[in-house]
Amino acid sequence: MEILKTGLLIRKWKKHEELVTASAIxxxxxxxxxxxxxxxxxxRAEKLGxxxxxxxEKG
Structure with a gap:
């Protein structure tokens, strides 16, 4: 994540026994x-692609 910077940081869900809510998503x-x-x-993702x-193509 820090290297490519093409996404959001994902953190450990504190309530790992529960589902992630629709509002959080x-x-x-x-x-x-x-x-x-x-x-x-x-x-950045487009440039990486x-x-x-x-x-x-170059092989």
């Missing part, structure tokens, strides 16, 4: 979809 999805941080993550495809 919604908050993370909204953060990814409608924030500057999400925009940056998507841009291009680099990976170029390296595959």
């Amino acid at each position: 919604e908050n993370v999805v909204r953060k990814l979809m409608a924030s500057e941080e999400g925009d940056e993550i998507r841009k 291009v680099v990976v495809m170029e390296s595959i």
Whole structure:
């Protein structure tokens, strides 16, 4: 995560016996979809994808 910076930090769920709530998932999805941080993550992921495809093409 720190190296590629293409996602959000996942932390240990304190209530590991319980399911993650829909609202918790919604908050993370909204953060990814409608924030500057999400925009940056998507841009870095796209650049990484291009680099990976170029390296595959070169062999």
